[in-house]
Amino acid sequence: MTIDIGFSKIRDFEYIAKRIIENSNYHGVRPPVMTFTGTVKIHGCNLGICQKPDGRLIIQTRETIVNESNNFFGAYDFVQKNKEALEKIFDAVRKSYYPADYKDIYIFTEYFGQGIQRKVGVKHLERRAAILDIVIKDDEENKTKLGYKKLSNYHDLGNESVMFITQYPGFRQVVDFGASEEELRSVLQILQDYTYEVEKNCPVARFHLPNDFNEPLIGEGIVWQAIEGPENHLGLVFKVKGVKHVKVKEPKTPEELALMDASTAFATTALESGRLEQGIFKLQEKLLDPKDIKNTSVYVRWVVCDVTDELGDKIKELGLDARAVAVAVGKQAAVYFMNHVKQGDQSDAD
Known part of the structure; x- marks a missing residue:
């Protein structure tokens, strides 16, 4: 059903x-x-x-x-x-x-x-x-x-x-x-x-x-x-x-973004606070084990889609390359998920 x-x-x-x-x-x-x-x-x-x-x-x-x-x-x-x-x-x-x-x-x-x-x-x-x-x-x-x-x-x-x-x-x-x-x-x-x-x-x-x-x-x-x-x-x-749950803080200006890797900077800002943790919760809703490294691709895909769906207008407004932002978001999400899995393994060992 x-x-x-x-x-x-x-x-x-x-x-x-x-x-x-x-x-x-x-x-x-x-x-x-x-x-x-x-x-x-x-x-x-x-x-x-x-x-x-x-x-x-x-x-x-x-x-x-x-x-x-x-x-x-x-x-x-x-x-x-x-x-x-x-x-x-x-x-x-x-x-x-x-x-x-x-x-x-x-x-x-x-x-x-x-x-x-x-x-x-x-x-x-x-x-x-x-x-x-x-x-x-x-x-x-x-x-x-x-x-x-x-x-x-x-x-x-x-x-x-x-x-x-x-x-x-x-x-x-x-x-x-x-x-x-x-x-x-x-x-x-x-x-x-x-x-x-x-x-x-x-x-x-x-x-x-x-x-x-x-x-x-x-x-x-x-x-x-x-x-x-x-x-x-x-x-x-x-x-x-609220700031403890908001998924994106006040966006940096194009001038500020020009001083650093714009895509990576935007991805970091977009992933601050609750979005990465929410992705873990979404795996559970899909009946997938949030401690299984095999589910990395599913997790990363959800996080990338959530960022591009909710912040797509902001990406265009700042003149960023959507594909580059998606890659940067995916890399950071993958690191977060692997650390999450490792923490789970350590807890099991304890």
């Missing part, structure tokens, strides 16, 4: 702003003023639960189908344990969106807690899921996303282990995309300040832990979704990550 609908990748603020401004200029209109609501970006793994019209549940990560034999970080057991709450939500959605009785419905969540991700505040929590969105598959080409505003209709149907992201503390920000570059940079700074607060003290971890819990609770970032503005932009999302 293969994955049908997956949860979309989320771009950053700069990418979204550029696209909105370019689209407005193309149509000869002023870029819009939009209101965004922010929800905490939880550091776990994306888990989707699909209910078929006959009631069957299909569980998936971004990379694979989860079942009894592939009980990804206990995800299969978790869904079975919370099946009653999930089915209540599915039933309510089917009643609200006729004729959804005959369609596949997806609940997309962030699955997080003990043993799933390290170095973050939510690692102290029992495993749980936060519902990010609910999607109805209308046909092979079209789907209906409920989005942020409609999730609150189902808040009372969850339980302690299955909550909605909209039940956690949130944020709100108005963005005028027609403002000057300096004003937009100021908006980005405000968004980064919000993110800094989340990173210092993760609101999701704090929500569940006792007030006297004093260990550091590192958060990841914030996902922003458009709730007011032009109809064709509603539901648009972007993310802002």
Whole structure:
């Protein structure tokens, strides 16, 4: 069985702003003023639960189908344990969106807690899921996303282990995309300040832990979704990550890059922080051993694709050779993975 609908990748603020401004200029209109609501970006793994019209549940990560034999970080057991709450939500959605009785419905969540991700505040929590969105598959080409505003209709149907992201503390920000570059940079700074607060003290971890819990609770970032503005932009999302999780720092100028090997420098910057570790996690999602040197090529390929997909526009903007960047990224990723395997071998020997 293969994955049908997956949860979309989320771009950053700069990418979204550029696209909105370019689209407005193309149509000869002023870029819009939009209101965004922010929800905490939880550091776990994306888990989707699909209910078929006959009631069957299909569980998936971004990379694979989860079942009894592939009980990804206990995800299969978790869904079975919370099946009653999930089915209540599915039933309510089917009643609200006729004729959804005959369609596949997806609940997309962030699955997080003990043993799933390290170095973050939510690692102290029992495993749980936060519902990010609910999607109805209308046909092979079209789907209906409920989005942020409609999730609150189902808040009372969850339980302690299955909550909605909209039940956690949130944020709100108005963005005028027609403002000057300096004003937009100021908006980005405000968004980064919000993110800094989340990173210092993760609101999701704090929500569940006792007030006297004093260990550091590192958060990841914030996902922003458009709730007011032009109809064709509603539901648009972007993310802002904290410096401990961001995959690329402020890019160097072309002049700075000219003083060194530009491709290698860019690759080093792109791979700082969480991207290399995320590649290890992706191997596990693919049911591949992250300690087996034979999986080096799979690991390197994912890291290279992730960099070129997310930072392709920046590579063009800096006038870099995409192939040279890919080679530089691949070399650094291969070294990281080989060191990761060696560390594993040493642990086994111990």
